[in-house]
Amino acid sequence: MSKPRKPKGRPVSGWLILDKPIDFGSTEAVSKIKWLFKAQKCGHAGTLDPLASGMLPIALGDATKTVPYVMDGRKIYEFKVTWGEERATDDLEGEVTRSSNQRPTEEQIRNLLPKYTGVISQVPPQFSAIKIAGERAYDLARDGETVEIPSREVEIFRLTLLACPDENTAHFEVECGKGTYVRALARDFGRELGCYGHISGLRRTFVAPFGEDSMVPLASLVALETLEDMDERLAALDALLIDTSEALSSLPHLAVNDDQAHRLRMGNPILVRGRDAPVAESEAYATARGKLIAIGEIGQGEFRPKRVFV
CATH class of the missing domain: 3.30.2350.10 (Pseudouridine synthase)
Known part of the structure; x- marks a missing residue:
């Protein structure tokens, strides 16, 4: 063997x-x-x-x-939209598919933003990693296929217009939830304003935590x-x-001693005692001496490990 x-x-x-x-x-x-x-x-x-x-x-x-x-986790992006052209990829890489001589005013842009704040319905770009019948949308798009991608709900916590340096461009900042496509925001802004638009600059500045x-x-x-x-x-x-363990800072935390850490590493539950101990949590993490030991579930006075760390 x-x-x-x-x-x-x-x-x-x-x-x-x-x-x-x-x-x-x-x-x-x-x-x-x-x-x-x-x-x-x-x-x-x-x-x-x-x-x-x-x-x-x-x-x-x-x-x-x-x-x-x-x-x-939540994410924050700074992005620049160029007005006047919609592109196949919704960014600078793609060929121009629609164009317009119309340009939005700063007031029109600001008035649009509340519509795109909160839980919104968004159709992902044709060039995206979404799977359609088992294949990535961007692979189908590269083969020249136009596929119908269903819309889905995403959450926009904050959307701010930072600047309009000229009539052709606008700078934004967005704080959003999982699955949000910023390229789709630029595409939809342009369609709503009647001028078309695409991403011409994108930078991610935050991924919680x-x-x-x-x-x-x-x-x-x-x-x-x-x-x-x-x-x-x-x-x-x-x-x-x-x-x-920094990746788990949004979860309840349990500090354990060396004996408890050994039990958890062996895949065994430990008792959770104390006045301030969590009563029930679907997910929590345990550390010993500042090091991550396990991610698990708290219930019925026990912490039961689901994932153990060496």
């Missing part, structure tokens, strides 16, 4: 909050980070288009188990490649990681 293959790379864990540059894909960024850190596992929490810059949270090692909690001050530019990571001593290089990279 053959032995199971040993995973390649280091068992390093944590979150790297990458400031992704323009013209660099999310998958390409993950591959680069995995190679730099010599990590066994790596994944991102929320794709950024190549033409978009900004926050791309990347999970290494055991942190990949917490990716869904970051994917569900990570703030803008957590971002690390790709250039800073690449610069560490000049360190000839591999141990020194890896230590400098590891110092940039955020603890895995």
